Amino acid sequence: MTDTIFALATAAGRAAVAVVRVSGPATQPTVEALCGKAPKPRLAALRKLRHQGVDLDEALVLRFERPASYTGEDSAEFHVHGGRAVVEALLSALVDLGLRLAEPGEFTRRAFENGKLDLAQAEGVADLIDAETEAQRKQALGQVGGALSQRYDRWRDLLIQSLAMLEAAVDFPDEDLPEEVAERARPGLRLLNAELDAALADISRGRRVRDGFRIALLGAPNAGKSTLLNGLVERDAAIVTDTPGTTRDVIEVPLVLGGYKVLVADTAGIRETADAIEAEGVRRARAWAEEADLRLWVVDGFHVKHTVKLEDAVRPGDWLVLNKADISEVSDLDAVEARWSGEGMTVVRLSAKSGDAISGLREDLAAYVADALSGAEFPAATRLRHAERLTEAQSYVARALSDVGLEVELAAEDVRLAARALEKITGRVDPEDVLSRVFSTFCIGK
Structure with missing residues (x-):
């Protein structure tokens, strides 16, 4: 990197303190230009910031020498008073000094490119910034670690060990090697295929912890779905009236249950209708329900004989x-x-207008979500990108197993491709467009 970047690392707006980060080869000259004398590395110092003969602020200044910094480059932080005018004056001064505003995620991308983090760890940094629940924090912190x-x-490593044996059988077929050396790769x-x-x-x-566990409230119009959501x-997240068809779109509301992020969706009442708008709401309700992790069919108990028509819609676990x-x-x-508990459904009786009943349901849902998302091991994938590469690696390993002893050259190539698929997750090898897509999701200043 030949240019030096800067960005506001704290949230925009009025605050007690704002932090502006700088990284790149011109870091120390920039600090000296603003402070007069740069502080010693890794020691905070109070300095008056001046530019073109004008006092900007009195700030706490930190400097880090490469490679012992977050980005692996020379870097610095200016902790200034958080007023908008102060921050804008400092940012303008940095532009005057020839620095460039950082792109989203550019600090962390430089850390990746300088070997301070691998790609999976860098994604963990983004997840840690976005963490809203304790479970998200723990998962992201583990990934960063x-x-x-x-x-x-x-x-x-398992793939490399297997590949060494396969390549030995390919490259030295006439040497004095143990018999069936390729079979030793199996x-x-x-073991890897099973894992x-x-x-x-x-x-x-992992993705449900990160993005949220999805719960859909389904049922006929006026069954009490919106009242249940509000409870x-x-x-009052959803409008509640006695008019059938009041809810015509999916209303998603986030909340925390059992320490996990949950998205609860109130949906349009499912029924046949000639109203084009309501029909679109029913279509969206069905689509959201297909992707839901848990579906709650809300039924009007007062008219229960006439409203329970679930035979074609229920799936196991509802x-x-x-x-x-x-x-x-x-x-x-x-x-x-x-009737329905015999079909494997969990049946709950309540009044959606009763606070005690809703509290009981909330506790039951929290226990269900915690059981579904907790696990003995750290999840193997926290993003769709990870899942795609794991699927790719597993397909190559399975094919290699079928070729060992028959076509050793093909088995070796499949093992090599499986290793490459795993390397793409951590960024050992990855095309430029993938890196750009990953780091573009970061906030500016990180």
Whole structure:
């Protein structure tokens, strides 16, 4: 890197303190131009900032010499008072001194390119900044600490060991090597194949922790879905009226259950309708429900005999919420519960207007989400990009196993391709467009 970049690292707007970061070869001359005398590396010093004979602010200044910095380059931080005028004056001075405003994620990209982080760790930095829940924080911090990369590196080592045996059989067929040396690659490949299978089966857990566990509220019009949503999120997020078809679009509301981010969606009442707008709402409701991690079918318990028509829509693991249970016939509710609990549905009776009942449901949902998203191991994938590369690697390993002993050259090439797929996750090899896409999701200043 030949240019020096800068950016505001704290949120824009009025604040007690604002931090402006600088990184690149002109860092020390920039600090000296503003401060007169640069502080010693890694020691904070109070300095008066001046530019073109004008006092800008009195700031706390930190300087870091390469390679012992976040980016691996010479870098500095100016901790100034957080008023907008102060920040704008400092940023203008940096432009006058020939520095360039950083692009989104450019500080972390430079850290990656200078070997301070691998690509999976860099993505963990972005996730840590965006973390809204304790579970997201723990997952992102583990990824920054290398938990994901260490798992991939161990798998890559297994592939390299297997590849060494396969290539020995290919390159030295007439040498005095142990018989069936290629077959010695098979146990390691089998072990890796089993671990990749397990990782792929668990592939959505990391992404659901990061993006949110999706819960859909479904049912006929006026079943009480909007009232239930408002009760769960403890505010008036959805309009509640006695008019059927009031909700015509998907209303997503985030909340935290059991320490995990959850997206609860109120959907349009599912029914046949000639109204084009309502019909589009029903289509969107069905589409959102297809992607939901948990679906709650809300049924009007007072009219339960006429409203439970779920045969074509229910899937294993769905919940049935018998609403308005406080004014419903118990015998009717008993019959419906017996019918659908026998189909494997979890059946809940409540009144969506009762705070105690909603609290109980919220606790049940929190336990369900925590059970679904917790795991003994760090998840093997936290992004779609990881999942795609793991799937690619597993397909090559499976094909290599089928070729060992038959076409050793082909098996060796498949093992090589599997290792390359894993390397793309950590960024050992990756095309420029992938790097640009990853770091463009970062905020400016990171």
